[in-house]
Amino acid sequence: MNIGEFARLGGITTRMLRHYDALGLLVPAHVDPHTARRSYELAQLPTLNRLLALKGLGFHLDEIGPLLSEGVDPAELHGMLRLREAELERQVRQQRHTLDRVKARLRLIEQETQMTVETKHLEPITLAALSADAPDASRQQTGAVVQALFEQVTDAMETAGADRTTPIARYQPSSDASTVQVIAGYALAGHEVPGLHDHLLPAAEVAAVVHHGPMSTISTAYQELAQWAESTERTPTTLTWREYYLEAAGDDQSNWIVEVQLEI
CATH class of the missing domain: 1.10.1660.10 (Multidrug-efflux Transporter Regulator; Chain: A; Domain 2)
Structure with a gap:
């Protein structure tokens, strides 16, 4: 031809x-x-x-x-494709994390005088994570649980040589509000990580604010969202929260950037 x-x-x-x-x-x-x-x-x-x-x-x-x-042969090409797919997925996660950080910085500039609440849709995301129950929803109780979980998750991922991008935590009260389930982990990078579980965070509509500074002052972000939800009559029956740690490296939390989200 x-x-x-x-x-x-x-x-x-x-x-x-x-x-x-x-x-x-x-x-x-x-x-x-x-x-x-x-x-x-x-x-x-x-x-x-x-x-x-x-x-x-x-x-x-x-x-x-x-x-x-x-x-x-086709089998070799298939193996190469799987490796390339994993690499592209890793690049996408890193770029998405970078984009989220840039957006958070811009929102911090916009809310220099007052926190700005943003509503958006979140796609489902699977975390390599661990979970545990906190006895109540107070920051004192949930903070201790999430810190311990992240230490275990980080150790497991480092041992496995797994890729890590944005750390995410979710706080969901039980049906009778007697306890709070805390999930802490990282977006799953292809294969399962030994010692960790796959946790699917469902798609959700959220209201979000960006908090800049130490976790000891993050209650201001929670208050802003709670007041916004009440003023717009969008307060959910059960308060389920998420924290996206966009910049949270090191012990000095003065420059940490965390997006706090309320599922609405």
């Missing part, structure tokens, strides 16, 4: 086929000595598919030639 027909079957342009020919990655089955027109055989499609798959996985063209010459 001519180069145009082969390009259509491969889903690429004729210009790219000429480029691959020039690099020696996919040489036409025949080149007319008089017109220099290229012709390809249907049997060359698997080579083109592997070339495009390897390119999509992030390999440079100078790396693809040796791989094609050695032969790459």
